[in-house]
Amino acid sequence: MLHSLILGLARWMALLGGLVLCLLVALVCISIVGREINGMAHGGYLGAAGDWLVGRGVGPITGDYELIEAGIAFAIFAFLPLTQLTGSHATVDIFTSGLGPSANNKIAGFWSVVMALIIILITWRLFVGMQDKMRYGETTFLIQFPVWWAYAASFVAALTASIVSVYCAAMRLTGARTL
Numbered sequence: 001m002l003h004s005l006i007l008g009l010a011r012w013m014a015l016l017g018g019l020v021l022c023l024l025v026a027l028v029c030i031s032i033v034g035r036e037i038n039g040m041a042h043g044g045y046l047g048a049a050g051d052w053l054v055g056r057g058v059g060p061i062t063g064d065y066e067l068i069e070a071g072i073a074f075a076i077f078a079f080l081p082l083t084q085l086t087g088s089h090a091t092v093d094i095f096t097s098g099l100g101p102s103a104n105n106k107i108a109g110f111w112s113v114v115m116a117l118i119i120i121l122i123t124w125r126l127f128v129g130m131q132d133k134m135r136y137g138e139t140t141f142l143i144q145f146p147v148w149w150a151y152a153a154s155f156v157a158a159l160t161a162s163i164v165s166v167y168c169a170a171m172r173l174t175g176a177r178t179l
Helices: 001-042 047-055 064-087 101-136 147-174
Strands: none
Touching: 001 047, 001 064, 001 147, 064 101, 064 147, 101 147
């Protein structure tokens, strides 16, 4: 029952991260096309149509870098739970490949605990950072987007990653499977 709940939570978060990533790709594409059309219009390559497009506001999306920065941070944290649950982190096993299963299980258990502690530390610091951004009312430069919103979204994903990583460490230490 608990495993199904953790797996569902990790998958849901990964899907949400994937959706945000797809939206960011669309944002980048639209902004680049708008920037190019605007450049051609200002260069006189489009004639009267260029003046009409510029008059309609065709150009890059204002604050695209700010939105991408916030969205990528969230997406990274959103993918962590499923990555941790499935053991999909990149590994180098040059030295451990010759060891037996028992030694490798102990090493994996150790690193699961270390990973859980690191994710919990990052989650805590994200929460502290979010509180600072809220307290000072910091906003982004161009679109005046409250910075704490990005911290809050990343915090929710990091909190999910913390829950999943603690579960994975517990399962690894007790010898149970994670997925």
